[in-house]
Amino acid sequence: MLYAGFWKRVLASIIDNLLLWFVFMxxxxxxxxxxxxxxWGSSLVENSLLTDGSSPIFTMKMVGQTLLNWGAMWLYHAIMESSKCKASVGKLALGIVVVDEFNQRLSFGRAxxxxxxxxxxxIILCIGFIMTAFTARKQALHDLIARTYVVDKRELNHILREQAERGAGM
Incomplete structure (x- = not known):
């Protein structure tokens, strides 16, 4: 199996983050x-400033927006990686997919x-991501936790075709 390396995964992540940034903007x-x-015409914010000059409404909106962004990122990745595509847009662009230990598509829960x-x-100084460069199957910490692998899509399709042919030939 050809596992996707560190730099390929970094580039896929950059593509996904740029896409999500554009959508969020x-x-x-x-x-x-x-x-x-x-x-329009409301002076509510001007009349309710906190002592540090910030507005409680503005702060609540920022917290709400942050939570919405996290939710959107979660749904984007979980839906895409548990779909028939098995990958986010960035991964698809680079020809890599995420699979479970049986080379099958992830469930929504696992994604x-x-x-x-x-x-x-x-939070551990990105060491969990850097691990990809040093593990035998190019797994990051989150891959080890979820028991997932990021692999070359063409190689995976070839292996799955061979397995199907062997199964049909029995």
Whole structure:
């Protein structure tokens, strides 16, 4: 099996993050316009500033937006990686997919576990991501936790075809 290496996975992540950034910027702009129209003429924010000069409404909106972004990123990765595609847009662009230990598509639950485990990979100074360069099967910490592998799509298709032919020939 040809496992996807560190730099290929980094590039896929960059592609995904750029895509998500663009989508979040468009949605944020739309949200800003809707809020501006709704707040037109309102002096609520000016009259409710905290002692540090920030607004409780602004702070709550930022927390809400952050939670929405995290939710959107989770759904993006979990849905894409548990779909027939087996990969996010960035991974698809580089010809790599995420599979379980049986080379099958992930369940939504396993894809979700993989996604949320990335926080563990990140909070330990990104060592969980760097592990990809040093493990035998090119697994990051979140892959080890979720028991997943990132592999070359063509190689996987070849292996699955061979298995199907052997199964049909019996």
């Amino acid at each position: 468009i949605l944020g702009l739309i949200w800003f316009v809707i809020q501006a129209i709704g707040d 979700s576990a993989r996604h949320w485990s990335k926080f563990i990979s990140a």
